[in-house]
Amino acid sequence: MTLATLRAILGGLLVLLGGLLPVAAGRLDRAGIETYFPAPLVVGERDPALPVWPILKQEAGSYAVFAYAFESVDLAPLPGFGGTPPDLLVALAPDGTFRDVKVIAHHEPVFLEGLGSEPLFAFVEQYVGLSARNPIRVGRPNARGSGAAPQGTVDGIAMATASTRVINESILSASLAVARAKLGFGATNLGLKVSARADADEPLTVDALAARGWLRRLTVTNGQADAAFRDAGVEGSDGGPAAAPLADLTFAYLNVPAIGRNLLGSERFAALMRELGPGDHAILVVSHGPENPLGEDFVLGSIPDRLTVSQGGLAVTARDMAIERRSGAPGLPDGPWTLLRVADATGFDPSAAWTLTAKLVRQRGQIFPETITRTFSADYALPAGLFLREAPEAGPSWTDPWRARAPEVCVIALALVGLVPVLARQRGLVADRGRFPRFRLAYLAFTLGFIGWYAQAQLSIITLVGLVRAATVTHDLTFLLYDPPSLLLWAFVLATLLVWGRGTFCGWLCPFGALQELVAWLARPLRIRQVAVPPQLDRTLRQAKYVLLGAILATAAMGSPLADSLSEAEPFKTAITLYFARTLPFVLYAVGLIGLNLFVYKGFCRYLCPLGAGLAVVGRLRFLDWIPRRAECGSPCQFCRVRCRYGAIRVDGRIDYPECFQCMDCITIIHDPGQCVPEVVARRRGRRIAAQPVAAE
Incomplete structure (x- = not known):
């Protein structure tokens, strides 16, 4: 059988097997998913169109989505260096942050009977708290400890750089597939950096800011609250005039100097920018109605449960900054206020429209009261000219190791x-x-x-x-x-x-x-x-x-x-x-x-x-057949064959190329008049001989 025939047969077998063998698929059923998300969490029904399990958590008398759980191999079966895709269980929160990442199965050679799987388990744990809205790069070992951005970098593993990058791509690709279908942000320009222009500054009064729409107001009247709670059989207000405000909020995005400096003053605005750091955002919310949405038991520095910032239909994590609260610019309404901090990792885009939502809460019943909530919202948008937009680096993730190495x-x-x-x-x-x-x-x-x-x-x-x-x-x-x-x-x-x-x-x-x-x-x-x-x-x-x-x-x-x-x-x-x-x-x-x-x-x-x-x-x-030989090689001369430590020269002097390790010793000998026996003999007889390649058998 010729080599060409053998290769054709092997190629045909690979094609045949490629059509017969199943592609990689997830291995967890409902019971398997429940082992990773035990009570009080509840595993919902698997999505009929996408292999995703909603993980539910009871909140205010109803179930809300805590995370979407899925196996990476179902959505992004990227083969690792063992030739098969790693299988990772990913839990993605509704805001795009990773609740959890676990290794279900893998065939990465460096971890199998090598480093062991423990370093891989520790590697994927780094994703918890990071956001799928932003690119995540695999750095060198201890990259974050050496100053790399903690929200965009995970520490790599020595001797497993390529494997960890494949796993990173598997996690992100699968997560973006879920984000597109469930969260609505997967089609956006991930990694886009938007910052306020430092020269977007001019003196403006509170009234001027309000006239431009840069200072907005969310007002809920007694009549609106009563109408919203009427179907639940509870009072929405304390019975004041229907047109009187019940909850009244004034809010604004502060990073733009023309807004933040005019509302806070130059000194306090500069201190706020230093406190925020690069990439983070600040939103001012002042409450000046009878009912404060922050709640009487609100803890400074926490995430308000009655105020929500959302964009594109998704809630954005906004945390109270717990800094000194003093009265603002003349004309700004009096009342308790907060500065909400939106981290860069959330993917918040201040140049696009966003929404502030206030939640009003009422209770029905006395022995086992039921909590009833209603929400009220106001939109906010600023001109795109107030911002600088920095697009993310183009190219697929496999370009990262080419730049790094x-x-x-x-x-x-x-x-x-x-x-x-x-x-x-x-x-x-x-x-x-x-x-x-x-x-x-x-x-x-x-x-x-x-x-x-x-x-x-x-x-x-x-x-x-x-x-x-x-x-x-x-x-x-x-x-x-x-x-x-x-x-x-x-x-x-x-x-x-x-x-x-x-x-x-x-x-x-x-x-x-x-x-x-x-x-x-x-x-x-x-x-x-x-x-x-x-x-x-x-x-x-x-x-x-x-x-x-x-x-x-x-x-x-x-x-x-x-x-x-x-x-x-x-x-x-x-x-x-x-x-x-x-x-x-x-x-x-x-x-x-x-x-x-x-x-x-x-x-x-x-x-x-x-x-x-x-x-x-x-x-x-x-x-x-590139190794030169002489007519005397093999008969009678056996010098090169004896010196060949690999046994790649046959008795007849021909080269066994499949066994040749290209040490070049025989070539050194054949071109050396002092070593090549036929040439030594020829010189003694006063003649020259030429070396020529000889075809192998």
């Missing part, structure tokens, strides 16, 4: 650009047996230290598992974009596979491979004798990695979790991603493979590595 990507890109001419110019540095070994050791140290341990860009069979699962289940490859250094390396490796084959990655860019070579170099003074593996056994052992590769990809295509277990044959997660900080069995396995390397050079890479097997298969499509 741009320095790492640039360093790796420069290293790759520098590697190509070294490998391509065989009579350059490669032919210098003095300088080339030092260059190779330095590059391997860079691969291990920077690419592996620092940039966390160790390529792995896990990515191939993710690709298979994406092809058969999610049909989404976006997860690759969240790890820029690895994606850059994958692109380079795939390109060089078509030129040089597997060896460019396995011999130069694999951090674990570099670790093995560097350990072997450091152990040279020990003079450890290499074990000579019998040829027949060697050929049999080399097939093991292909069997392992087939088992991993087949179980991944069938959706079996066994693929994750089989992928642990790679020690990359232990030795590179987690710096050996794992449970003892995994550490012993990785250390054992490094120890094996001292006796059977890169034994893991030659016999067990499933990623190397996959690259070897694709590498058979290379365009060139």
